[in-house]
Amino acid sequence: MSAVNPLKPSQRMKIPRQESIEQPAAERSINFLEVSFGFDEDRAVLESQRCLECKEPYCTDGCPVGIDIRGFVTLVLQKDYVGAVQKIREANYLPAICGRVCPQESQCESLCVMGKKLTPVAIGKLERFVADYEMKHQLFTPPVVTERREEKIAVVGSGPSGLTCAAELAKMGYRVTVFEALHAVGGVLRYGIPEFRLPKEILDLETERIKALGVEVYTNFVIGRTATIDELFDEWGFKAIFLGTGAGTPTFMGMPGENLSGVYSANEFLTRVNLMGAYRFPENDTPIKIGKAVGVIGGGNTAMDAVRTARRLGAERAYLIYRRSREEMPAREEEIHHAEQEGIEFLLLTNPLRILADENNWVQGLECQRMTLGEPDESGRRRPVPIPGSEFTVELQTVIEAIGQKPNPIIQATTPGLATGKRGTVVTDAQQATSRPGIFAGGDLSRGGATVILAMRDGKVAARAIAGYLQGLNSPPP
Amino acid sequence: MFLILRKKVLAPTVTQFDVKAPFIARKRKAGNFVMIRVEEGGERIPLTIADSNPAEGSITLIVQAIGGTTKLLTSKGAGDSLLDVVGPLGNPTPIENHGVVACVGGGVGTAELFPIAQALKAAGNVVHTIIGARTRELVILEQEMATCSDSVTVTTDDGSYARKGFVTDALKALLDLPGSGVHAVYAIGPLPMMKAVSNLTRTYGIATLVSLNTIMVDGTGMCGGCRLTVGGQMKFACVDGPEFDGHAVDFDELMKRNRTYVDMEKITDERHVCRLTAVRQEEIR
Numbered sequence: 001m002s003a004v005n006p007l008k009p010s011q012r013m014k015i016p017r018q019e020s021i022e023q024p025a026a027e028r029s030i031n032f033l034e035v036s037f038g039f040d041e042d043r044a045v046l047e048s049q050r051c052l053e054c055k056e057p058y059c060t061d062g063c064p065v066g067i068d069i070r071g072f073v074t075l076v077l078q079k080d081y082v083g084a085v086q087k088i089r090e091a092n093y094l095p096a097i098c099g100r101v102c103p104q105e106s107q108c109e110s111l112c113v114m115g116k117k118l119t120p121v122a123i124g125k126l127e128r129f130v131a132d133y134e135m136k137h138q139l140f141t142p143p144v145v146t147e148r149r150e151e152k153i154a155v156v157g158s159g160p161s162g163l164t165c166a167a168e169l170a171k172m173g174y175r176v177t178v179f180e181a182l183h184a185v186g187g188v189l190r191y192g193i194p195e196f197r198l199p200k201e202i203l204d205l206e207t208e209r210i211k212a213l214g215v216e217v218y219t220n221f222v223i224g225r226t227a228t229i230d231e232l233f234d235e236w237g238f239k240a241i242f243l244g245t246g247a248g249t250p251t252f253m254g255m256p257g258e259n260l261s262g263v264y265s266a267n268e269f270l271t272r273v274n275l276m277g278a279y280r281f282p283e284n285d286t287p288i289k290i291g292k293a294v295g296v297i298g299g300g301n302t303a304m305d306a307v308r309t310a311r312r313l314g315a316e317r318a319y320l321i322y323r324r325s326r327e328e329m330p331a332r333e334e335e336i337h338h339a340e341q342e343g344i345e346f347l348l349l350t351n352p353l354r355i356l357a358d359e360n361n362w363v364q365g366l367e368c369q370r371m372t373l374g375e376p377d378e379s380g381r382r383r384p385v386p387i388p389g390s391e392f393t394v395e396l397q398t399v400i401e402a403i404g405q406k407p408n409p410i411i412q413a414t415t416p417g418l419a420t421g422k423r424g425t426v427v428t429d430a431q432q433a434t435s436r437p438g439i440f441a442g443g444d445l446s447r448g449g450a451t452v453i454l455a456m457r458d459g460k461v462a463a464r465a466i467a468g469y470l471q472g473l474n475s476p477p478p
Numbered sequence: 479m480f481l482i483l484r485k486k487v488l489a490p491t492v493t494q495f496d497v498k499a500p501f502i503a504r505k506r507k508a509g510n511f512v513m514i515r516v517e518e519g520g521e522r523i524p525l526t527i528a529d530s531n532p533a534e535g536s537i538t539l540i541v542q543a544i545g546g547t548t549k550l551l552t553s554k555g556a557g558d559s560l561l562d563v564v565g566p567l568g569n570p571t572p573i574e575n576h577g578v579v580a581c582v583g584g585g586v587g588t589a590e591l592f593p594i595a596q597a598l599k600a601a602g603n604v605v606h607t608i609i610g611a612r613t614r615e616l617v618i619l620e621q622e623m624a625t626c627s628d629s630v631t632v633t634t635d636d637g638s639y640a641r642k643g644f645v646t647d648a649l650k651a652l653l654d655l656p657g658s659g660v661h662a663v664y665a666i667g668p669l670p671m672m673k674a675v676s677n678l679t680r681t682y683g684i685a686t687l688v689s690l691n692t693i694m695v696d697g698t699g700m701c702g703g704c705r706l707t708v709g710g711q712m713k714f715a716c717v718d719g720p721e722f723d724g725h726a727v728d729f730d731e732l733m734k735r736n737r738t739y740v741d742m743e744k745i746t747d748e749r750h751v752c753r754l755t756a757v758r759q760e761e762i763r
């Protein structure tokens with residue numbers, strides 16, 4: 001492809017990285033509407049001009065699904081937005097979602113050459129722009145399924161790994177059924193990531209598109225309970241199964257006071273608000289109760305979502321309590337930045353010790369201890385060590401723990417022969433195959449907590465492996 | 479959507495529903511429960527599967543109207559549908575032949591106990607059942623229990639029917655009966671009742687299984703809202719239970735925790751009651 005950008009590289013480098021249009025922090029911290037409106041057309045085109053159209057585009061190496069980034073950015077430059085989103089969709093079925101939630105700064109954008117000396121091309125925001133453009137102008141054209149295949153495949157869990165696997169298999173012509181335990185599809189995209197970061201409208205639209213490919217969806221269906229894996233094979237006639245059940249079981253710190261009223265796991269807190277709509281209580285029936293001051297423990301995306309949600313529910317003081325420093329926080333940079341703007345108070349290098357109760361068994365405070373950073377641990381991050389005698393108490397009425405999750409054990413416990421690894425993950429090979437023939441797995445279930453795009457990557461790899469497996473079953477033995 | 483096939487009022491606030499849910503009907507065992515949502519915007523609440531008919535593809539739920547969601551549910555009738563029903567959840571009750579067992583039910587807990595008593599009888603146990611209620615008209619399933627029990631004793635708090643007193647009085651009398659030989663106790667009812675039963679049987683050293691009504695959101699182990707302390711350890715009632723060793727449960731902690739949303743539940747309740755009365759007035763007009 002010949003270069004189409006009329007600007008010389010030196011001129012491109014003079015263009016500053018474009019910023020999204022956002023709701024002002026004061027306004028948005030009291031509503032649940034989306035924080036960022038993304039780029040308008042002018043900003044998108046200007047941003048696309050910054051791309052150097054590298055001969056060897058390293059950016060793509062940073063994308064777990066290998067999107068042709070240079071290719072789609074060039075199409076933006078040519079104002080062929082629909083062409084751009086179609087190019088993305090060759091590799092990534094959910095661009096409107098990834099453009100919003102991918103940790104770009106540690107993936108594609110971290111390898112963009114523009115970032116070496118200046119700032120990287122805003123790949124994620126461009127991805128979002130073209131996906132939104134297509135949505136807004138209703139220009140989506142569904143892929144044409146040319147072949148029909150007889151084999152039935154079950155996909156367990158409707159998070160990003162399951163939805164992607166289902167879509168890929170359906171495009172190959174297979175008959176796919178998705179089983180979801182909750183009453184709504186989407187996994188963490190539904191119950192975890194809040195409306196102000198990912199409007200549920202987008203998820204609903206993507207789900208409809210996947211159903212339009214002929215995928216059948218059963219909600220309210222817990223595999224391991226309503227039917228077991230072996231029953232799916234033997235009684236339902238499925239020929240292969242993909243497990244994408246995520247890592248949804250919350251872990252707790254194990255400190256005193258965790259069973260007081262006013263203590264939540266981030267999962268419960270976010271599920272009440274997002275899945276059950278508790279932010280619209282009493283219009284919706286599910287209650288959520290927070291005090292004037294709320295403390296969220298953790299430093300990942302989950303913690304950030306919980307603390308910003310608490311703010312929006314009316315917390316006057318919302319603390320983020322993290323035992324390392326800001327640099328070590330695993331959350332997306334953009335979320336940390338947004339949280340700071342919204343007045344979230346960061347208590348860094350702070351480790352909670354115990355939760356204190358009032359006379360009604362409600363949370364009254366959190367006793368903490370200051371930390372300092374010592375030698376790097378096995379994760380390469382500097383290990384926090386307590387400073388003796390530094391104990392202090394934060395006055396608050398709600399504590400939300402966001403310190404990590406592990407896979408739900410229901411399927412592992414009811415499926416003989418399915419090998420599991422540490423922290424209850426399901427073991428897979430590079431093709432996402434598990435220890436049992438015909439069963440594949442991916443996403444947080446096999447990784448133990450990762451990202452949306454890695455879950456999608458696994459779903460995609462598994463779909464190809466499943467097709468290979470089925471074709472192998474059908475071909476006569478040599 | 480899950481169709482309500484039949485509705486039967488068992489007591490003034492206690493209603494039985496047969497609901498079409500073929501996958502669940504096939505799989506359920508005594509002790510399992512379902513999570514249901516009546517309509518859009520509604521709460522997810524846990525209800526025990528009291529019985530099932532796999533041939534018809536139906537499950538039986540017995541519900542006591544105590545708050546917003548349960549009142550809304552009992553306002554529904556045959557031909558209406560429930561939006562969501564998921565299950566069977568929780569671990570089935572471990573059923574063994576202990577020889578002689580006592581089944582103690584309090585209030586709507588009797589409904590949850592019924593399938594367990596049936597299973598215990600089928601496993602060859604001598605089953606002594608004790609049913610407790612506040613007052614005469616709240617006694618449920620007496621006849622049904624009789625079909626799977628060797629004896630049925632009813633107690634009412636106010637003495638308006640059968641024996642006056644609490645289930646623990648009747649249980650103590652049974653345990654003290656020379657040669658009664660009770661080897662295990664299954665108790666389901668309000669938390670204070672299960673606590674009292676557990677305290678009693680502890681002094682006799684008789685193994686006691688209780689079924690815990692915690693707050694639940696998903697019912698599949700995903701939120702931790704149902705957590706409680708058993709033997710000093712954190713457990714999730716929906717996946718580790720709902721039944722636990724009554725002698726190891728920290729009842730006091732759980733009773734306090736269950737009061738977390740009392741004030742907000744009142745709002746939901748009032749809203750539903752308003753709406754339901756509005757509907758009724760509509761019907762009258």
Ligand SMILES: Cc1cc2nc3c(=O)[nH]c(=O)nc-3n(C[C@H](O)[C@H](O)[C@H](O)COP(=O)(O)OP(=O)(O)OC[C@H]3O[C@@H](n4cnc5c(N)ncnc54)[C@H](O)[C@@H]3O)c2cc1C
Pocket residue numbers: 101102103156157158159160161162179180181182185186187188189192193221222223224244245246247248270301302303305332408410411442443444445449450451452453455
């Ligand atoms: C609050 C929060 C914020 C996050 N923010 C980001 C972010 O900004 N960017 C990012 O890249 N990543 C983020 N993540 C991580 C990301 O969401 C996950 O890595 C990703 O969703 C994993 O996808 P999955 O398909 O493996 O599983 P999940 O999304 O967890 O979906 C699993 C689904 O399986 C269902 N299920 C479980 N058991 C059964 C069963 N037995 N039968 C039937 N169904 C079952 C569950 O109900 C669920 O719907 C966040 C995570 C959380 C919790």
Ligand SMILES: Cc1cc2nc3c(=O)[nH]c(=O)nc-3n(C[C@H](O)[C@H](O)[C@H](O)COP(=O)(O)OP(=O)(O)OC[C@H]3O[C@@H](n4cnc5c(N)ncnc54)[C@H](O)[C@@H]3O)c2cc1C
Pocket residue numbers: 511521523524525526527539540541542543544545546547548549586589590690691692693694720736737740743744746747
């Ligand atoms: C495993 C399990 C099985 C159950 N089986 C049955 C059953 O078969 N039939 C039945 O009628 N009920 C059963 N319950 C209880 C039922 O789920 C609650 O009554 C229901 O959630 C109350 O909802 P509500 O909106 O009507 O009342 P709310 O307004 O939520 O509550 C009204 C009052 O009841 C208290 N309460 C709230 N939740 C519970 C609870 N889970 N258990 C006891 N008290 C509670 C509140 O503190 C309040 O005082 C079961 C609960 C569990 C955990």
Ligand code: SF4
Pocket residue numbers: 062063064065066067069092098099102103104107108109123124127453
């Ligand atoms: S999917 Fe994620 S990693 Fe890949 S290009 Fe888009 S934003 Fe970057």
Ligand code: SF4
Pocket residue numbers: 050051052053054057058059060069070073111112113114121123
């Ligand atoms: S590395 Fe950066 S500049 Fe180069 S092609 Fe990719 S996005 Fe463009």
Ligand code: FES
Pocket residue numbers: 693694695696697698699700701702703704705714715716717
């Ligand atoms: S109800 Fe959510 S974990 Fe038990």
